[in-house]
Amino acid sequence: MxxxxxxxxxxxxxxxxxxxxxxxxxxxxxxxxxxxxxxxxxxxxxxxxxxxxxxxxxxxxxxxxxxxxxxxxxxxxxxxxxxxxxxxxxxxxxxxxxxxxxxxxxxxxxxxxxxxxxxxxxxxxxxxxxxxxxxxxxxxxxxxxxxxxxxxxxxxxxxxxxxxxxxxxxxxxxxxxxxxxxxxxxxxxxxxxxxxxxxxxxxxxxxxxxxxxxxxxxxxxxxxxxxxxxxxxRGKGNHLTVAFKQPPGQQALADLSGVKAVNVVDPQRFQIQFEQDDFAQKLVKTSVEKDWRLFELIPDNTSLEEIFVELTTADDVTNKPVEADAT
Amino acid sequence: MIFTIAKREITSMFLSPLAWVILAVIQAILGYMFLAQIESFYVLQPQLLQLENTPGVTDIIVAPMFSLAAIILLMIMPLVTMRSLAEEKKNKTINLLFSAPISITQLVLGKFVGLLFFIIILTSLLMLMPLSLLLGTELDMGKLSSIYIAMLLLLGSFAAIGLYLSSLTENQTIAAVSTFGALLMLWIIDWVSDSLGGSQGVISYLSLLKHHQPLLEGVFKSSDVSYYLLIMLLFLGLTIRQLDGDRLQH
CATH class of the missing domain: 3.40.50.300 (P-loop containing nucleotide triphosphate hydrolases)
Known part of the structure; x- marks a missing residue:
């Protein structure tokens, strides 16, 4: 037993x-x-x-x-x-x-x-x-x-x-x-x-x-x-922070295939959101071909923070106040 | 488990100066009272010799001394009991006890047994004074033990009431003041009873003093003893209820 x-x-x-x-x-x-x-x-x-x-x-x-x-x-x-x-x-x-x-x-x-x-x-x-x-x-x-x-x-x-x-x-x-x-x-x-x-x-x-x-x-x-x-x-690798010695400009980056959005961090640095898995390899290749002189490439791994912020500050419409007749 | 809690309680009590100060002050005041009582016994002695059925040393010296001790302790016991649960609540250490594998009953009994230890130490120290008279005279040991039991029962009831009022609040001062109020009320409650006709019995039954005095005189009635035991049981039960309820409300 x-x-x-x-x-x-x-x-x-x-x-x-x-x-x-x-x-x-x-x-x-x-x-x-x-x-x-x-x-x-x-x-x-x-x-x-x-x-x-x-x-x-x-x-x-x-x-x-x-x-x-x-x-x-x-x-x-x-x-x-x-x-x-x-x-x-x-x-x-x-x-x-x-x-x-x-x-x-x-x-x-x-x-x-x-x-x-x-x-x-x-x-x-x-x-x-x-x-x-x-x-x-x-x-x-x-x-x-x-x-x-x-x-x-x-x-x-x-x-x-x-x-x-x-x-x-x-x-x-x-x-x-x-x-x-x-x-x-x-x-x-x-x-x-x-x-x-x-x-x-x-x-x-x-x-x-x-x-x-x-x-x-x-x-x-x-x-x-x-x-x-x-x-x-979930969040891995869809963000990259890249920096170039000879930056190509925001538009040139945005025109690359697979890019969803580009943010300018400072004149040399950009944050890129992308969709394709092999985007990083392609970017390096393109950078060499066009002589952008890439010197920094950091995958952003801020997924938890994003999810946290997204979820905890989400619109309050779904979160109805407590109904008073509960008593 | 009860004794683990009781031991911690008594350790903490004696780690703070409060317990020592209380013991010292009571001992000093009652020591003085004891000497004064002996003095008056000497004055009375010649007259006592002429009486038949004379009261003895125990009646003249010891009983009045403990009668006064009861009143002093009525003021001091709230200071002993105030911290027992209020402090735990304030410092959130009560969470340790709530999450430990013990029941609320064990917790409350542990606290109470801790207080009883202190009471036993206190009354035993006071008892040493009359016992010192054994060096020169004979004492009525039956009356003396009745007095000792009376003090334990009375102080035990004080402690149970104090423990309950300490469980109601986080603030030690509030616990002390309300305990003092409750004890004083129960002490004087029979003052009105003389003028009340029918309900006199009930009200005077509630009085702590009414049940204390006979025991001091050596009249050991089970109704008096059960009065004190009922008071303790009632207030310990209320404390258990209160702590259980605390988890519901907060």
């Missing part, structure tokens, strides 16, 4: 969210959101400020009750079996939930015991989490005296100390310096090999650097869901 349910749980997605909604009074913060998170996947949750990212994450972690909908974590329903469901979770909220008066060791020890780690394994769990997050040198310092970046790392250590299958991180790189951001990103990537991660952010390169899949949420609606490969494919 037990093994049967275990094997079912293994094939199921780790996190399954169905028709999740959340109202604050009459304001719809999250509207009928459904998605799945598979084992070993890093899911990027994107959206402008106030889109409902944090609300969704709070609901998945049980900090906030959903108005409607169902959340299943590792096969456990969050409402029917909250303790089992939550024990599969590690959560770093927007503000790291640290006690300023405790030292890093005291705090992480407390978190380990809260997550039911047996007394004799606490120390090992502590060491591993500290090593993962680069906290060995601050073990006995008060959390209140640490910088924001270190507090963030303590928060992260707290989220992974019990080695949960699902890690949920709400804007984990806020307040970190560029080096720390890189470290955290590589940490997230390494987490993604054994566990599933949900990561919310509004920093686009972060998603491109760490995630396997992207979801964009706007005003509570899930409006985009695709794997990162798909996304890169």
């Amino acid at each position: 037990e093994t049967a349910t275990d094997s079912i749980a293994h094939h199921q997605p780790l996190v399954q969210v169905e028709n999740l909604s959340r109202l604050y009074g009459d304001t719809v913060a999250v509207n009928q959101v459904s998605f799945k998170l598979n084992r070993g996947e890093v899911l990027g949750f994107l959206g402008p400020n106030g889109a409902g990212k944090s609300t969704t994450m709070q609901m998945i972690t049980g900090s906030l009750a959903a108005t409607a909908g169902q959340i299943t974590i590792n096969g456990y329903d969050l409402i029917d079996e909250p303790i089992q469901a939550k024990s599969c979770l590690g959560y770093l909220p927007e503000n790291p939930p640290v006690y300023r008066e405790l030292t890093v060791d005291e705090y992480l020890g407390y978190c380990a015991r809260l997550h039911r780690i047996a007394g004799n394994q606490v120390k090992a769990a502590l060491d591993e989490a500290k090593q993962h997050c680069g906290l060995q040198d601050v073990s006995s310092r008060l959390i209140g005296n640490l910088s924001k970046g270190f507090q963030q790392r303590v928060g992260l250590a707290q989220a992974i100390i019990h080695q949960p299958p699902v890690v949920i991180l709400d804007e984990p790189t806020v307040g970190l310096d560029p080096i720390q951001i890189r470290e955290i990103r590589s940490l997230i990537k390494s987490l993604g090999q054994e566990r599933s991660v949900i990561l919310s952010t509004h920093i686009l390169p972060e998603v491109q650097a760490t995630c396997d899949r992207v979801q964009i949420i706007r005003r509570g609606d899930l409006i985009y869901n695709a794997s990162i490969d798909e996304l890169n494919q």
